[in-house]
Amino acid sequence: MPAVVWFDVTVIVITGTSTGVGKTIVTSAIAAVAMAEGRRVAVIKAAQAGLEPDGTGDLDVVRRLAAPTTTRELARYLEPLAPATAARRSGMPTVRPADIAAAAVELEESHELVLVEGAGGLLVRFDDDGATIADAAWAMGVPVVIVAQAGLGTLNHTALTAEVLLRRGINTVGVVVGSWPADPDLATRCNVEDLPVAAGAPLLGVLPEGAGGLDGPAFLEVARHGLSPWFGGEFDPEQFAKTYSPS
Template sequence: MGVLIVTGTGTEVGKTVVTAAVAATALAAGRSVAVLKPAQTGVAPGEPGDAAEVARLAGPVTTAELARYPDPLAPATAARRAGREPVRPAEVAEAARKLAARHDLVLVEGAGGLLVRFDAVGGTLADVAGLLGAPVLVVARAGLGTLNDTELTVRELRARGLTPLGVVIGSRPAEPDLAARCNLTDLPAVTGTPLLGSVPEGAGRRPPAEFRTTAPRWLAPGLGGCWEGDAGAE
């Protein structure tokens, strides 16, 4: 994987923390890592965005952000409201290629879900993955309702001829309910893709040094970690 696209099944699913865990695990293995955030929304100028949060948690990664819009909305809408040019998939792909020429791994973190629009003509993160021929990691919620969201995301990837690398649970509670326990078995069954990790709830609030040493335990070998599945599946 020179470039890995990281998408969510929606907003607030733990995408940035999962991106940080993947970055920390790669750094621990001696790989150079870049993190590209095509469009950061809802963050004021000078404030740290998602890419900066990945660097804070994971360690010395190269960060890049192509555009920033103040409103916490989909990038296309936020760009329109701000009266600024939107980010387009071709620009994102070109930036990722340049970073890939100088790094072992480039993580491209989207905004929200796979089909959130970057521009008025409908460009999305899925289009970026297509231009790059890059696999896509899907970050999903742990509990009730996640099966539908995750299956729809994976189906859309396959319909576009893209490669879903697998699914990572972005925020797994310390005391999972019945749905969260069953989903450990059901997510790979309904998507036909492997479950590649499970990040504990609140992982992003851990001290960075602790985050970096424990991150490989949350990710499966397919992402360079040593996670072999959570106990308690039903």
């Protein structure tokens, strides 16, 4: 099995091109593979805005799929809104980039990998001053993984996200597709080659639709198969592109 190629990276921010693109599943996959390699992993949810009908949130999914060493939720808002809006409506405190950075630095002392999952897309506001998860990544000086959709429209969303990161001097590790459909259409198949161009960074994984419904051991196998060797997985973007080539 390929070795993990973490280099000196111990903190990674996971952002999405929008909400509902699979950030939590990708976060869980990275955590699951790292845990299987014997690493101590912490997962931070910067702000949980909105809950499932049973009262659970994203970290409950992460714990079920990956069982990381530590999980920490910095704020929980009941309404499914941008964190700044949800905080204002609830009268609860906002989450600042400094809060995210402080939590990551603390957990980095006792863990070999800290994953910080944002809320919604890259520029969703966390407070009324306009702070975003991009500000937290910049303040920490850590790289970002972009989680993107598979189908039509994803190239524009990915390019916009990548351009903001580039302009702010934040390193984009790569892009991961959070939910690959069982029967991909033409646009989706073409996007396999076009997404790295839009992101200005390599395609580091593709996770199948429905992966979040698996149990822990089955999810780990899917994670290994769907993530690049950079994360300790087996995903080969060139072979994947050949398999789904539209020509």
